[in-house]
Amino acid sequence: MANDFEVFVDAAVSADAAWALAGDPAGVPTWFRPVASVVIEKDVRRAVMGNGAEILERLVDRNDAARHYSYVVISGIPDLTSHRATIRVEPTPGGSRVFWRQTATSSNPDYDIEARLRPAMTKGLEHLREILEAGFAS
Numbered sequence: 001m002a003n004d005f006e007v008f009v010d011a012a013v014s015a016d017a018a019w020a021l022a023g024d025p026a027g028v029p030t031w032f033r034p035v036a037s038v039v040i041e042k043d044v045r046r047a048v049m050g051n052g053a054e055i056l057e058r059l060v061d062r063n064d065a066a067r068h069y070s071y072v073v074i075s076g077i078p079d080l081t082s083h084r085a086t087i088r089v090e091p092t093p094g095g096s097r098v099f100w101r102q103t104a105t106s107s108n109p110d111y112d113i114e115a116r117l118r119p120a121m122t123k124g125l126e127h128l129r130e131i132l133e134a135g136f137a138s
Contacts, residue, residue, distance in 0.1 A: 009129045010129070013096060015090060015091040018096040021128065021131065023069060031131055033124065035047050053076060058072050060072060060084075068087065070086040083113075100124075100125060
C-alpha cells in the first residue's frame with residue numbers, strides 16, 4: 001500500500017505555458033475529466049465530480065515563481081483523516097514536467113491512495129499534456 005506517491009508527465013511546452021493551465025486551481029475540470037465543475041471562494045475549492053459527489057479542498061502554499069501549489073481535502077472522501085496534494089511544474093530541456101503528488105492517511109487500515117488514484121491521475125496528466133501540446137493559450 002502506498003499513501004504517498006507522485007506521478008508526472010513531460011510536455012513539449014514551456015514551464016510557463018504548462019503552469020498557466022496546471023497552476024490554475026479553477027481550471028482543473030479542463031484537464032481532469034472526473035471533475036465536472038469547480039467553485040472557489042477565498043481559499044476553499046468545491047469540486048463537483050461527474051457522479052455528483054462534492055469534495056471540499058483548502059488551497060495552500062501557492063508559489064507562482066516556483067510554479068507549485070498544494071491543497072488539502074477538508075471533506076468529501078470517506079475514511080480520510082488527512083490528505084495533501086501538490087501540483088508543480090519544472091522546466092526540462094524539451095519543455096516542462098508536471099508533477100502531481102498525493103499524501104494521505106485514513107482510518108481504514110486497507111486504504112491505499114495510490115491504488116485508488118494513480119490511474120486517474122496519470123490519465124489526467126496525459127490529457128493535460130494533450131491540451132498543452134495542441135496549443136492551449138493562457
